[in-house]
Amino acid sequence: MSATLSPFTRVKKTFKETILFGNEPTPELFAILSVYFVQGILGLARLAVSFFLKDDLGLTPAQMGALTGIAAIPWVIKPLFGFISDGLPILNYRRRPYLVISGLLGSLSWILLATVVTNAWLASLTLLLTSLSVAISDVIVDSLVVERARKESLGQAGSLQSLTWGMSAFGGLITAYLSGWLLEQFSNQTVFEITAIFPFIVCVAAWFIAEEPISQDELVSTQEQSLVKQQIKQLWQAIKQKSILLPTIFVFLWQATPHADSAFFYFTTNELGFEPEFLGRVRLVTSIASLLGVFLYQKFLKNVSFRNILGWSVVISAALGMTMLLLVTHTNRVLGIDDHWFSLGDSLILTVAGQIAFLPILVLSARLCPKGIEATLFALLMSIVNLAGLLAHELGALITHWLGVTETNFDNLWLLVIITNLSTLLPLPLVKWLPNSDPQVQEREEKENANYMGEAYEHHALGTVPDDGMMPEVLPEFVANKNK
Numbered sequence: 277m278s279a280t281l282s283p284f285t286r287v288k289k290t291f292k293e294t295i296l297f298g299n300e301p302t303p304e305l306f307a308i309l310s311v312y313f314v315q316g317i318l319g320l321a322r323l324a325v326s327f328f329l330k331d332d333l334g335l336t337p338a339q340m341g342a343l344t345g346i347a348a349i350p351w352v353i354k355p356l357f358g359f360i361s362d363g364l365p366i367l368n369y370r371r372r373p374y375l376v377i378s379g380l381l382g383s384l385s386w387i388l389l390a391t392v393v394t395n396a397w398l399a400s401l402t403l404l405l406t407s408l409s410v411a412i413s414d415v416i417v418d419s420l421v422v423e424r425a426r427k428e429s430l431g432q433a434g435s436l437q438s439l440t441w442g443m444s445a446f447g448g449l450i451t452a453y454l455s456g457w458l459l460e461q462f463s464n465q466t467v468f469e470i471t472a473i474f475p476f477i478v479c480v481a482a483w484f485i486a487e488e489p490i491s492q493d494e495l496v497s498t499q500e501q502s503l504v505k506q507q508i509k510q511l512w513q514a515i516k517q518k519s520i521l522l523p524t525i526f527v528f529l530w531q532a533t534p535h536a537d538s539a540f541f542y543f544t545t546n547e548l549g550f551e552p553e554f555l556g557r558v559r560l561v562t563s564i565a566s567l568l569g570v571f572l573y574q575k576f577l578k579n580v581s582f583r584n585i586l587g588w589s590v591v592i593s594a595a596l597g598m599t600m601l602l603l604v605t606h607t608n609r610v611l612g613i614d615d616h617w618f619s620l621g622d623s624l625i626l627t628v629a630g631q632i633a634f635l636p637i638l639v640l641s642a643r644l645c646p647k648g649i650e651a652t653l654f655a656l657l658m659s660i661v662n663l664a665g666l667l668a669h670e671l672g673a674l675i676t677h678w679l680g681v682t683e684t685n686f687d688n689l690w691l692l693v694i695i696t697n698l699s700t701l702l703p704l705p706l707v708k709w710l711p712n713s714d715p716q717v718q719e720r721e722e723k724e725n726a727n728y729m730g731e732a733y734e735h736h737a738l739g740t741v742p743d744d745g746m747m748p749e750v751l752p753e754f755v756a757n758k759n760k
Contacts (some may be wrong), residue, residue, distance in 0.1 A: 299436055307484035309443045311375070311417040314474050315410060316447025319559065321386070323455045323552055324467040325403070328389075332464060333396055343396060347403040350411035352663050355656040357415040359508075368489040374416050375482035382409030382475030390468035413478050418658075420485065438574040438635060445566035452563040456556020511656070522709035524660060529706070530590065531664035533699040534671035536692045542683045543604060548615050561620050565627035572628065573635045587707040589632065590700060596629055597697035604689045672696060 299305055329335045329343065350357075357374075366373035385405035393399050421440055458467050514520055544550045550558075577585060599622050602608045608618040675695060679688040 299439060302486075303484045304486045307481040308417055308420055309440065310481045311413055311478050312440045312444040313447040314477050315414065316444040316449075316563075317451050317474050318382075318410065318471060319448045320451035320455050320458070320474075321467055321471040322559075323459055323555060324464045324471075327459060327552065328464040328468075329399065333394075333399060335396060343400050343403065346400050347407045348662065348666060349404065350408040352659050352666065354411055354415055354659040354662070357412050358419070358656065361416055361419065365490050369487055370490070371416050371420060371487050372482045372485050374412055375485070376479045378409045378413035378416070379475045379478035379480075379482070381405060381412070382478070383472045385409060386468050386472035386475070390465040390472065409475060414658075435574065438570050441635065442567055442570040445563055445570060449560065449563035449567065452560035453556045455559055456551075456553045459552045459556075515656070519711070522706075523711065524657065526703055526706050526709045528660055528664045529703040530700065531661050532667045532671070533702060534675055534696050535668050536672055536676065536689070536696045537669065538673065539676045539681045539686075539689060539692060540600070540604075543686050543689055544619065546683055547686055548619075550616070550619070554616060558620060558623050562623050562627040565624045569628040569630070569632045570635065573632050577632060581712050583707060583710040583712040585632075586710055587704070589629070590704050590707070593626075593629055594697050594700045596626055597700070598693070599625070600693050600697075601690055604686065604693060 335343065361370055361374050385402050389399075389402045389406070393402050417440075421436060424436060455467075458470075515524070602611070603615065603618055603622065608615065672692075676692060679692050681687075681689050681692055
């Protein structure tokens with residue numbers, strides 16, 4: 277019998293170590309991974325949303341920018357969802373019911389987008405609902421990961437974070453090319469109807485979450501003590517500490533530097549003539565690159581100092597971003613490199629670098645969330661970065677207007693690329709604000725040395741930029757893609 281089971285045991289061990297990065301294969305783990313998978317696979321409708329707003333509704337670039345800004349609001353107010361989840365349980369559960377609600381809301385909103393949306397106002401409301409659905413599920417599943425990562429060693433916590441974001445990238449990989457190909461076969465509305473199927477997976481996954489119900493005694497006690505007020509007080513005690521505040525400021529400044537996303541989108545479509553099918557290929561390449569970035573971080577970098585890896589990420593990202601100059605000045609053609617091939621290669625390199633820079637920030641955040649307000653603090657830091665991203669987009673738009681870059685005039689696009697890339701180096705002198713060791717170990721040592729009895733949670737805000745780590749998949753490509 278043992279000889280019969282031995283091959284199965286070996287296969288299971290190999291699957292656990294290579295595919296699951298050492299995490300135990302439990303129903304709950306697969307449920308968590310399925311939610312991240314859905315977040316990635318919703319990219320199926322990304323290009324459809326862009327062309328629906330541009331062609332079906334006839335929006336101008338300015339109108340589209342305003343509408344997508346509205347859709348991003350749930351990602352800026354994510355702490356609210358964290359407060360609700362942590363402090364207002366439904367039927368004595370804090371996580372499961374909210375996952376079910378988010379799944380149902382997501383499916384409904386995509387169906388509405390496919391059937392009744394005929395003007396900009398309805399589109400704004402419906403895209404807001406789709407974004408809200410993903411934001412709620414993202415807060416809940418992040419809190420579940422944080423609760424587990426806090427109990428693991430630094431290496432194991434990094435493995436869990438890598439696995440979850442790798443699953444999101446895998447979902448994006450499956451639908452990457454399809455997002456463009458489907459638009460050549462079906463209407464935008466048909467793509468929306470297909471997309472409406474996937475949020476139901478979140479509803480099913482909710483039932484596999486291993487969550488203990490809150491007892492009536494605990495519930496009464498929670499109500500009597502005004503848990504939400506306690507959370508606010510605990511949250512304030514955490515974020516006002518320099519060990520949390522300074523790294524958060526660093527990442528906010530880094531992410532708030534301007535970028536040239538919208539200008540580059542118009543350049544690739546109007547000047548270079550890239551079609552939706554090719555944009556799908558680009559998304560396929562960036563999805564593969566995201567998985568590659570996860571692998572490289574997990575294999576070689578997960579135990580590197582946060583300060584070192586993020587400091588070098590700032591420098592390397594700025595340098596790699598300059599490669600866009602070759603494309604906007606058509607130097608790649610002089611070198612004999614086709615625009616399409618150059619764009620694919622450039623997207624691959626930038627996405628790998630962005631993923632490697634993103635994962636250590638995510639791991640650091642997860643390891644420092646205080647028990648009891650995991651969803652709240654994690655969501656707060658993510659919303660800070662999303663706010664920085666919106667600010668970066670607006671600053672980029674102002675500089676784009678100042679330089680006279682339009683949908684047909686790209687004479688100064690090269691200068692815009694230089695300004696946006698060099699600006700990312702501005703926060704570099706503040707890199708010492710980042711922790712240089714495992715924050716949980718550092719925290720314990722500080723408590724022992726100072727005999728400090730209060731709660732001190734060193735934290736770091738979420739940061740940089742795989743393709744769409746922070747912004748919802750429903751936003752158009754040129755808005756959500758922060759690699760350009």
